Amino acid sequence: MANEIKATNITWHDHAVTLDEREARNGHKSAVLWFTGLSASGKSTIAQNVQSELFDRGCQAFVLDGDNIRHGLNKDLGFSPEDREENIRRIGEVAKLFADAGMIAMTAFISPYRADRDKARAIAGDRFIEVYVKADVAVCEDRDPKGLYKKARAGAIPEFTGISAPYEEPLNAELVVDTGVESLEECTARVLNCLVERGILRAD
Amino acid sequence: MANEIKATNITWHDHAVTLDEREARNGHKSAVLWFTGLSASGKSTIAQNVQSELFDRGCQAFVLDGDNIRHGLNKDLGFSPEDREENIRRIGEVAKLFADAGMIAMTAFISPYRADRDKARAIAGDRFIEVYVKADVAVCEDRDPKGLYKKARAGAIPEFTGISAPYEEPLNAELVVDTGVESLEECTARVLNCLVERGILRAD
Numbered sequence: 001m002a003n004e005i006k007a008t009n010i011t012w013h014d015h016a017v018t019l020d021e022r023e024a025r026n027g028h029k030s031a032v033l034w035f036t037g038l039s040a041s042g043k044s045t046i047a048q049n050v051q052s053e054l055f056d057r058g059c060q061a062f063v064l065d066g067d068n069i070r071h072g073l074n075k076d077l078g079f080s081p082e083d084r085e086e087n088i089r090r091i092g093e094v095a096k097l098f099a100d101a102g103m104i105a106m107t108a109f110i111s112p113y114r115a116d117r118d119k120a121r122a123i124a125g126d127r128f129i130e131v132y133v134k135a136d137v138a139v140c141e142d143r144d145p146k147g148l149y150k151k152a153r154a155g156a157i158p159e160f161t162g163i164s165a166p167y168e169e170p171l172n173a174e175l176v177v178d179t180g181v182e183s184l185e186e187c188t189a190r191v192l193n194c195l196v197e198r199g200i201l202r203a204d
Numbered sequence: 205m206a207n208e209i210k211a212t213n214i215t216w217h218d219h220a221v222t223l224d225e226r227e228a229r230n231g232h233k234s235a236v237l238w239f240t241g242l243s244a245s246g247k248s249t250i251a252q253n254v255q256s257e258l259f260d261r262g263c264q265a266f267v268l269d270g271d272n273i274r275h276g277l278n279k280d281l282g283f284s285p286e287d288r289e290e291n292i293r294r295i296g297e298v299a300k301l302f303a304d305a306g307m308i309a310m311t312a313f314i315s316p317y318r319a320d321r322d323k324a325r326a327i328a329g330d331r332f333i334e335v336y337v338k339a340d341v342a343v344c345e346d347r348d349p350k351g352l353y354k355k356a357r358a359g360a361i362p363e364f365t366g367i368s369a370p371y372e373e374p375l376n377a378e379l380v381v382d383t384g385v386e387s388l389e390e391c392t393a394r395v396l397n398c399l400v401e402r403g404i405l406r407a408d
Contacts, residue, residue: 016252017259025259048220055221055229060264062305072327073297093277094298101266101307123276 022102026060029200030099032092032124033106033191036117036170037133038162039148040140042179042187043108046133049188054104059201062098064091065108079159085116092120099127104200112161114168129198131191132173137162139180174198226306230264233404234303236296236328237310237395240321240374241337242366243352244344246383246391247312250337253392258308263405266302268295269312283363289320296324303331308404316365318372333402335395336377341366343384378402 023029033050035043047063054061074090077083088111098105111117121128140162141149152160159165170176175194177187195201227233237254239247251267258265278294281287292315302309315321325332344366345353356364363369374380379398381391399405 017255017265021259025262051221055225058229060305061221062301064301068301068304072300073294090277090294094301096276097266097268097272097298098302098305100272101264101302103305 019100019102026102028059028104028202029127030102031104031127031129031195031198031200032095032099032120033104033129033131033195034095034111034117034120034124035106035108035131035133036111036173038135038137038140038167039110039160040143040145041133041135042184043110043133045184046131046177046179046187046191047106047108049184050191051106053188053192054201057201059104060102061104061106063106063108064095064098069094069109079165081113084113088113088116088120092123095120096123099124104195110161110167112165112167114170117170129175129194129200130170130173131194132170132176133187134169134176134178135180223304223306230306232263232308232406233331234306235308235331235333235399235402235404236299236303236324237308237333237335237399238299238315238321238324238328239310239312239335239337240315240377242339242341242344242371243314243364244347244349245337245339246388247314247337249388250335250381250383250391250395251310251312253388254395255310257392257396258405261405263308264306265308265310267310267312268299268302273298273313283369285317288317292317292320292324296327299324300327303328308399314365314371316369316371318374321374333379333398333404334374334377335398336374336380337391338373338380338382339384 019030035047037043044065047065051061051063069091074087077087088109091107091109095105095107117130144150148157149163151157152163161167175190177190179187196203223234239251241247248269251269255265255267273295278291281291292313295311295313299309299311321334348354352361353367355361356367365371379394381394383391400407
């Protein structure tokens with residue numbers, strides 16, 4: 001039967017699903033939550049914790065972090081300034097795509113350069129929420145869960161942020177949490193409150 | 205109060221949201237639906253139409269196509285074989301991320317090289333469903349909605365697939381639709397049926 005129909009005169013009509021429709025369905029707005037901070041500051045842990053809380057509230061959320069980006073999309077990139085810039089550019093673009101799909105996209109990368117973060121902000125538009133996960137280098141170095149600071153101090157890792165490469169603190173982050181003094185639960189709660197205050201989530 | 209808590213002894217525990225949990229919530233499995241075919245074969249239109257149908261059924265789905273990839277994530281890439289390969293590699297990685305987020309990711313790109321599509325398949329694993337959107341060059345050239353074939357014939361577009369660059373037909377696509385003989389509605393229905401048959405969607 002299929003073969004009897006000629007397609008030359010069919011109507012090719014797009015009726016795309018809009019972002020508004022997605023957000024209405026999901027019951028929350030889309031956003032790009034951009035976590036930035038030193039290695040071992042707690043970015044990924046907070047992002048994962050926020051994701052769990054969002055999931056429990058029925059939200060669509062997804063974390064982009066080293067585990068799913070560095071070995072996949074960005075496996076061709078190293079840690080030179082140029083490669084860090086391209087790394088963050090691609091992550092910014094992918095985060096935007098997730099937000100366009102109606103999700104709360106969270107990114108957990110050191111993203112040490114202000115200019116690169118600002119580009120990611122420009123890509124996402126007014127849905128961009130920068131969360132500075134603050135912690136003194138000493139605190140991060142004390143944690144050092146992967147032994148990276150130790151290696152960096154020994155000179156085994158070149159261009160290590162906070163030791164041998166710069167970290168440019170955010171000047172106007174939408175939220176600053178300090179994992180040197182706040183618990184994971186407090187940081188998580190403050191991120192969720194921020195989402196409510198900005199109208200991304202409904203208060204519950 | 206936050207300042208009274210020292211973070212050195214807090215427990216940093218990840219409790220990640222699993223793919224199983226996402227799929228159970230969404231009511232369908234995740235997948236990468238990879239549409240391949242000539243320019244103007246109908247890939248993007250079918251993908252958009254499938255997306256609309258999936259949305260109406262309450263599914264989480266998202267289309268990656270030239271509109272949201274070529275001007276964003278892959279704006280640094282051209283149409284040389286090397287750039288086409290990197291283009292498809294990145295799209296394969298991003299589609300995998302969307303599937304990891306529990307979604308039915310759809311990609312609508314010519315993706316002319318078999319080897320590149322096979323790499324995308326390897327990235328996505330057994331969730332990969334290749335849909336060959338077949339249409340004779342003559343049919344596509346007759347449609348030519350963007351005037352690209354005309355330009356390519358005039359030599360204004362180098363390396364144009366089907367005219368001056370090869371298209372390698374899929375040998376083992378999970379689904380083949382022929383837009384030269386099947387209507388948009390038929391193609392859409394066959395894609396949805398394929399998703400049901402493969403256990404991605406529940407029959408309804």
